[in-house]
Amino acid sequence: MGETKLKVLLLAHTPEPEKLAALAGRRCYSRLDNEALWQREEDNNPAAFVAKVTGMGHVTIIEHASFTFAVEGVSRSLLAQITRHRLASFSVQSQRYVGETATQNTGGVFDYVIPPRIAALGEGARAEFARQMRQIQEWYDHWVQALGGTRDAFEDARFVLPNAAETKFVFTMNARELLHFFTLRCCARAQWEIRELANAILRLVKPVAPTIFAKAGPACLRGPCPEGDFSCGMINEVRARYGTHPE
Numbered sequence: 001m002g003e004t005k006l007k008v009l010l011l012a013h014t015p016e017p018e019k020l021a022a023l024a025g026r027r028c029y030s031r032l033d034n035e036a037l038w039q040r041e042e043d044n045n046p047a048a049f050v051a052k053v054t055g056m057g058h059v060t061i062i063e064h065a066s067f068t069f070a071v072e073g074v075s076r077s078l079l080a081q082i083t084r085h086r087l088a089s090f091s092v093q094s095q096r097y098v099g100e101t102a103t104q105n106t107g108g109v110f111d112y113v114i115p116p117r118i119a120a121l122g123e124g125a126r127a128e129f130a131r132q133m134r135q136i137q138e139w140y141d142h143w144v145q146a147l148g149g150t151r152d153a154f155e156d157a158r159f160v161l162p163n164a165a166e167t168k169f170v171f172t173m174n175a176r177e178l179l180h181f182f183t184l185r186c187c188a189r190a191q192w193e194i195r196e197l198a199n200a201i202l203r204l205v206k207p208v209a210p211t212i213f214a215k216a217g218p219a220c221l222r223g224p225c226p227e228g229d230f231s232c233g234m235i236n237e238v239r240a241r242y243g244t245h246p247e
């Protein structure tokens with residue numbers, strides 16, 4: 001659906017996340033000292049142990065594994081949503097210290113995201129959206145100049161900027177919070193941009209920790225749809241897309 005500029009990198013993650021989670025789990029049930037426990041973990045099939053323990057509801061063990069991402073090409077609208085996830089850590093490009101000046105990418109205005117549904121209306125709609133962004137750039141530049149034209153001016157000039165303004169940020173979540181994030185944000189009911197980001201992140205983390213993320217995705221992968229009257233009604237298609245996970 002339309003084009004987006006979303007780019008997400010997996011910058012770093014806890015080394016051997018499943019082995020670490022398994023060690024954390026075995027710590028609870030073993031007399032061994034920590035070094036011996038860690039050395040033995042290799043031969044102990046950590047993935048199977050993680051699956052067993054988390055399947056019993058002991059999910060805190062996967063909180064020891066964390067993942068850090070760099071995101072760009074997304075809107076401030078997405079930023080407002082993702083920062084509601086309180087167990088994540090964020091570092092966001094500042095609109096106080098970084099001016100929203102014209103860039104070559106968008107033909108002389110600040111970088112912005114055009115919603116695919118607007119883009120899909122055709123050239124006329126895209127041109128109108130671009131014209132509106134140029135108008136906002138003029139308002140923004142007006143206030144930067146009126147407030148002295150220095151970096152201090154960005155702080156107040158930014159009040160006229162739209163949700164469409166593009167942002168860049170780095171964020172970290174542990175594996176348990178990621179699973180929760182996928183449950184809420186891979187769902188068809190989530191807003192398109194954060195859903196696209198959640199799916200991109202799921203594709204990045206699944207190869208790193210295939211057991212931890214084996215059942216990751218919207219809630220309907222693991223049981224009935226919780227959305228009631230708001231259900232997308234496509235449970236079979238959604239399960240097929242993410243892979244079915246019979247309980």
Ligand SMILES: Cc1cc2nc3c(=O)[nH]c(=O)nc-3n(C[C@H](O)[C@H](O)[C@H](O)COP(=O)(O)OP(=O)(O)OC[C@H]3O[C@@H](n4cnc5c(N)ncnc54)[C@H](O)[C@@H]3O)c2cc1C
Binds near residue numbers: 191
């Ligand atoms: C489809 C959709 C529509 C939405 N619409 C709106 C909307 O219209 N308006 C709006 O304001 N928000 C909306 N939200 C955001 C939503 O209300 C949550 O703020 C957001 O999804 C983060 O979820 P969370 O609080 O479960 O997650 P996190 O903040 O990531 O927390 C993870 C879990 O930790 C626990 N936890 C965290 N903090 C606390 C706490 N203080 N006390 C107790 N337990 C805690 C909870 O179990 C929580 O589920 C929407 C979200 C979705 C997915």
